[in-house]
Amino acid sequence: MEINDRFLRACRRKPVDVTPVWFMRQAGRYMPEYRAIREKYSLLEICYQPELAAEVTLQPVRLLGVDAAILFADILLPVIPLGLGLEFAKGEGPVIGKPVRSLEDVRALNPVDAETDLGYVLEAIRILRGELKGVPLIGFCGAPFTVASYIIEGGSSREFLKTKTMMYSAPEVWHMLMEKLSGILAEYLVAQIRAGAQAVQIFDSWAGALSPQDYESFVLPYSQKVLQAAKAENVPVIHFGTNTTTLLPLMKRAGGDVIGLDWRIPLDDGWALLGDDVAVQGNLDPALLFAPLPKIQTRVQDILRRAAGRPGHIFNLGHGILQHTPVDNVKAVVDMVHEYSRPPFALSGAERSRSGEEV
Ligand code: CP3
Numbered sequence: 001m002e003i004n005d006r007f008l009r010a011c012r013r014k015p016v017d018v019t020p021v022w023f024m025r026q027a028g029r030y031m032p033e034y035r036a037i038r039e040k041y042s043l044l045e046i047c048y049q050p051e052l053a054a055e056v057t058l059q060p061v062r063l064l065g066v067d068a069a070i071l072f073a074d075i076l077l078p079v080i081p082l083g084l085g086l087e088f089a090k091g092e093g094p095v096i097g098k099p100v101r102s103l104e105d106v107r108a109l110n111p112v113d114a115e116t117d118l119g120y121v122l123e124a125i126r127i128l129r130g131e132l133k134g135v136p137l138i139g140f141c142g143a144p145f146t147v148a149s150y151i152i153e154g155g156s157s158r159e160f161l162k163t164k165t166m167m168y169s170a171p172e173v174w175h176m177l178m179e180k181l182s183g184i185l186a187e188y189l190v191a192q193i194r195a196g197a198q199a200v201q202i203f204d205s206w207a208g209a210l211s212p213q214d215y216e217s218f219v220l221p222y223s224q225k226v227l228q229a230a231k232a233e234n235v236p237v238i239h240f241g242t243n244t245t246t247l248l249p250l251m252k253r254a255g256g257d258v259i260g261l262d263w264r265i266p267l268d269d270g271w272a273l274l275g276d277d278v279a280v281q282g283n284l285d286p287a288l289l290f291a292p293l294p295k296i297q298t299r300v301q302d303i304l305r306r307a308a309g310r311p312g313h314i315f316n317l318g319h320g321i322l323q324h325t326p327v328d329n330v331k332a333v334v335d336m337v338h339e340y341s342r343p344p345f346a347l348s349g350a351e352r353s354r355s356g357e358e359v
Contacts, residue, residue, distance in 0.1 A: 002134050003133075003134045004067055004134045004135050004136070005136070006018065006019075006020040006067055007020040007022065007067040007068040007136050007199070007314060008136050008198060008199060008236060010279060010311065010312060010313060010314050011199055011236030011238070011257050011258050011279055011312075011314065012236060012257065012279075012312075013278075013279050013311045013312035014311055015311050016311070017342070017343075018337070018338045018339075018341045018342045019304065019307070019313055019314070019315050019337050019338070019341035020067035020068065020314050020315065021066060021067055021314070021315035021316065021333070021334050021337040021338070022066040022067055022068040022069075022070065022138075022314070022316060023060070023064075023066065023316060023317055023320075023321050023330065024070070024240075024316060024317060024319060024320040024321065025320030025321040026060035026064065026066060026070060026321060026330075027056050027057060027059055027060050027070070027072050028320075028321060028323070029323045030321055030322070030323055030324060030325040030326075030327060030330075031059060031060065031063070031327060032327075033059045033063070034056060034059060037052065037055070037056060042088070043074065043088050044086070044088065046072065047072070047073055047074060047077060047120065047121070048120050049120070050120055050121075050123035050124040050126075050127055051127065053071070053072045053073065053120075053121075053124040054072075054124050054127040054128045054131065056072040057069050057070070057071055057072040057124070057128055057137075058128070058131060058132070061132070061135055063327070063331070064330055064331050064334050065331070065334050065335075066135075066334055067135070067136075068135065068136050068137070068138050068199070069128065069132055069135050069136070069137050069138065070137075070138045070140065070201070071121070071124060071125060071128065071137060071138065071139050071140065071192070071197065072124070073121050073124070073140070074094075075140070075141060075142030075146065075147060075203050075205075076094050076096075076142070076147070076150060077118060077121065078112060078117075078118065078141070078142075078147070078184055078185065078188055079096060079147070079150070079151055080117075081110060081112045081113075081117035081118065082109050082110055082112060082151070082184075083098070083108070083109065083110040084096050084097060084098045084099070084100065084109075084151055085097025085098055092155065092156075093155060093156045094150060094155055094156065095154065095155050096150060096151055096153075096154045096155060099151060099152060099153065099154035099162075100151045100152055100177060101152065101162070101166070102170075102173065103170070103172070103173045103176070106173055106176050106177045106180065107176075109180060112184045112187075112188075113187075114184075114187050114188040114190075114191035115191060118188060118191070121192065122191055122192065122195040123195075125137065125139060125192055125195040125196045125197055126195055126196055128196070129196035136198040136199060137196065137197055137198050137199075138197065138198070138199045138200065138201055138238075139189065139192035139193065139195075139197025139199075139200045139201075140189075140192075140200060140201040140202065140203060141185045141188050141189050141192075141200070141202055141203070141226070142185070142202070142203050142204075142205075143185075143202045143203060143204035143207065143219075143222075143223050143226065143239075143241075144178050144181045144182045144185060144219070144222040144223060144226065145178075145204055145206070145207055145210070145218075145219040145222070145223070146203060146204050146205050146206050146207065147181055147185065148163065148174075148177055148178060148181055149163045149206050149209075152166055152177075157206075160206065160209045164214075167214065167218050171218075174218060178218070178219075178222040179222070181222070182222040182223075182225040182226050183225070185202075185226045186225055186226045186229035186230070187229075189202070189226060189229060189230045190229050190230065190232075190233055193230065193233040193235050194233070197235065198235055199235050199236040199237070199238065200230050200235060200236075200237055200238070201237075201238035201239075201240055201260075202223065202226055202227060202230075202237070202238070202239055202240065202256075203240050203241075204219075204223060204239070204240065204241040204244075204251075205240070205241065205242055205319070206241075206242075207219065207241040207242075207243075207244060207247060207251070208241060208242050208243020208244050208245075208247065209243070210247070211246075212246055212247055212250055215247050215250055216250055220250055220253065220254045223239070223251075223254040223255070224253075224254045224255055227239060227254055227255030227256055228255060231255060231257075236257045236258060237255065237256050237257050237258070238256060238257070238258040238259075238260060238281055238314075239251055239252075239254065239255060239256030239258070239259050239260065240259075240260030240281070241260060241262075242260075242262045242264075242318065242319050243262065243264065244260075244261075244262065245264055245265045245270070245273075248261075248265075248270060248273045248274055249273060249274070252274050252275070252278055256278065257278065257279060258278065258279040258280065258281050258312075258314060259274055259278050259279075259280055259281070260280075260281045260282055260283075260316070260318075261280050261281065261282035261283040261318065262282060262283055262318030262319060263282070263283050263284060263285035263317075263318035264318070265283070266306055267280065267282060267283050267303050267306040267307055267313075268306035268307070268308070270282070270283070271306075271307075271310075276310070276312075278312070279311075279312030279313065279314065280307075280312065280313055280314070281313075281314040281315075281316045282303075282314075282315075282316050282317070282318050283303065283316070283317070283318040284299060284300065284303060284315075284316075284317050284318060284333070285299075285317070285318055286317045286318065286319055286320065286321055286322050286325070287322070289317075289321065289322070289325045289326065289329045289330060289333070290322075290324075290325065290326070290329070291329075293329070293332060296329060296332065296333060296336070297336055300315075300333060300336045300337060300340065301336075301340055303315065304337070304340050304341050309341070309343075315333075315337045315341075
């Protein structure tokens with residue numbers, strides 16, 4: 001089988017034949033094949049059974065022709081061996097049974113051993129490496145801040161008030177929690193790499209809730225610890241967040257060969273803020289996948305024009321695929337990215353701006 005290494009090459013800012021593309025949440029409820037499995041098994045049951053998790057990981061690879069697979073798991077799985085309880089309640093998202101609010105709660109957290117406590121994730125990686133062959137596999141974990149926000153709030157949150165209250169009012173509790181979490185997440189990510197993950201992404205999905213000042217003192221050192229542990233294993237590391245326009249230089253300082261950009265900043269402006277010594281991933285608004293094809297096409301071309309053929313661009317959305325996204329549009333974006341970035345056919349900047357009246 002032919003090896004598709006354009007994703008791994010782009011992570012290293014090496015030249016590629018065409019721009020690689022994959023999607024955060026590329027496996028999920030927008031896909032009928034996934035819904036068919038979800039009729040029989042809960043989300044956690046899929047994660048616990050490595051054969052099923054591997055099958056769900058492969059669904060979008062077969063169907064969409066993406067350039068990377070992302071392991072099917074969830075950033076909150078490590079919460080289970082910590083002893084906090086995790087449920088995905090219908091329509092509510094994740095619910096943590098015993099949220100962490102005090103020094104005693106932090107002290108009571110169980111130690112976590114990735115090999116034994118999260119061995120089912122590692123087993124799914126081993127199965128996938130046998131089945132994927134040519135397509136690289138991305139492992140992942142949540143960043144310490146985003147995971148902490150769930151275990152302190154007890155679930156999803158808009159204001160992150162309990163999380164910030166702990167930071168401001170009980171900083172010693174906050175730092176002890178982040179110290180523990182970053183150690184566990186670093187070991188978990190390293191275990192995924194040793195099981196066969198060829199790149200890893202850390203999801204700091206909600207870091208954008210913080211001011212740069214708070215990010216720097218309460219979050220950066222802990223993300224850095226996780227990112228450095230992964231980097232020492234010599235695989236590309238992607239550092240992702242949303243609403244991060246003002247945090248990008250600090251995220252770069254924390255680490256990552258590739259920094260995720262969401263759609264709130266034009267890709268070239270985000271890349272300029274970061275500097276050209278890192279690769280970037282992004283940044284189509286997931287809502288655009290609901291738009292008519294000509295509109296999607298204009299925006300895909302706009303992102304590629306802003307990347308301007310520079311090595312080190314991985315095409316993705318600015319955040320995960322939304323439920324009810326039309327599968328055909330996702331597939332069309334993969335084909336567009338490949339077609340419009342292929343050098344002999346790639347449109348020049350001027351041609352691109354003429355081809356769409358509005359970008
Ligand atoms: O990207 C992939 O295809 C791999 C699988 C994956 C899942 N979760 C499976 C999942 C990944 C990479 C994640 C990461 C994740 N999980 C994040 C970071 C990414 C992001 O979106 O910001 C976060 C914040 C979580 C926590 C989480 N898990 C929430 C908030 C929810 C509920 C949201 C919802 O849509 O109901 C989940 C559930 C979840 N994890 C689903 C999937 C496919 C929902 C589908 C289901 O219930 O079957």
